[in-house]
Amino acid sequence: MTVGPSEILEECRARFGPAPRSFGRWDHWRHLRLAPPLWLQLNREDLLWDVLGGHRDALTRGQVVWGHVVRANTPLFEAGRGDSPASVVYSFAPVFDDEPDELALVAQRLFRLSGSPQEDPELRKLATSIADEKARELRVPVPPSLAGSEPVFLTTVLVSRRHLPSGYLSASQFPLVAHPDVKGAMILPSRFWPESLIRDWTNRPSG
Numbered sequence: 001m002t003v004g005p006s007e008i009l010e011e012c013r014a015r016f017g018p019a020p021r022s023f024g025r026w027d028h029w030r031h032l033r034l035a036p037p038l039w040l041q042l043n044r045e046d047l048l049w050d051v052l053g054g055h056r057d058a059l060t061r062g063q064v065v066w067g068h069v070v071r072a073n074t075p076l077f078e079a080g081r082g083d084s085p086a087s088v089v090y091s092f093a094p095v096f097d098d099e100p101d102e103l104a105l106v107a108q109r110l111f112r113l114s115g116s117p118q119e120d121p122e123l124r125k126l127a128t129s130i131a132d133e134k135a136r137e138l139r140v141p142v143p144p145s146l147a148g149s150e151p152v153f154l155t156t157v158l159v160s161r162r163h164l165p166s167g168y169l170s171a172s173q174f175p176l177v178a179h180p181d182v183k184g185a186m187i188l189p190s191r192f193w194p195e196s197l198i199r200d201w202t203n204r205p206s207g
Helices: 005-016 025-032 048-053 055-061 100-113 121-131 195-202
Strands: 063-072 084-090 153-159 173-179 182-187
Touching: 005 063, 005 173, 005 195, 048 055, 048 153, 048 182, 055 173, 055 182, 063 100, 063 153, 084 100, 084 173, 100 121, 100 173, 153 173, 153 182
Parallel strands: none
Antiparallel strands: 063 084, 063 173, 084 153, 173 182
C-alpha cells in the first residue's frame, strides 16, 4: 500500500513527540545537536550562528513540516564529509502536508529568480540573496506572487550529514522542524523518520 505524504509526516510527528519536548543531555548531545563545522567556527560573523542558536528551541517547541531545497552546495548531494548550509522553503499551512510538491514549485520559482533582473524591489532582493551562496535567509516570507495564498517561508538550515539516512541529500524534500518564533529551523533527524521514508532515501543513488 502506498503511503501518502501526510501519513509520513504524521508518523514523523508521532515519533518526535508533542511539544514541549525534553531530551536527555547525552541524547541531545550525541544525536540531535547541530555542531558548527570548522569553517563556521572561523567566521563568527556568519548569520548561520543565529540558526544554530535557535536549534534547541526548534527541537523542544518546533512543529514538523515539509521542507524543500531551493539552493544547496553541490557536495551535499553526494556522499562525503562536511556540513554546509542550504536554503529551503516550508510552510505551517496544513494544505502542504499532503501536497509537498506545491512547495517544490515554490522552490523552483525562487531558484529561477537567482541573479535575474527584477523590477519589483522584494523580488530583486530575493534574486540577489539566492544567487549569493554566503547569504543567509532567516524565516523570510515568500511573496504571494511566488507562493500563492498560503504563507510560505524561505530560510537557511545547516545540513547535518549525520541527520540524514544516506549521509547526503539524496532528495530535495524532507521533514523539517520549525517554529513561528524561532530562526533555527533544522532538518528532522532521521532517527525520527518512518522506515518507508528512510528506505526511499537510501535506495537513491548519490549525485
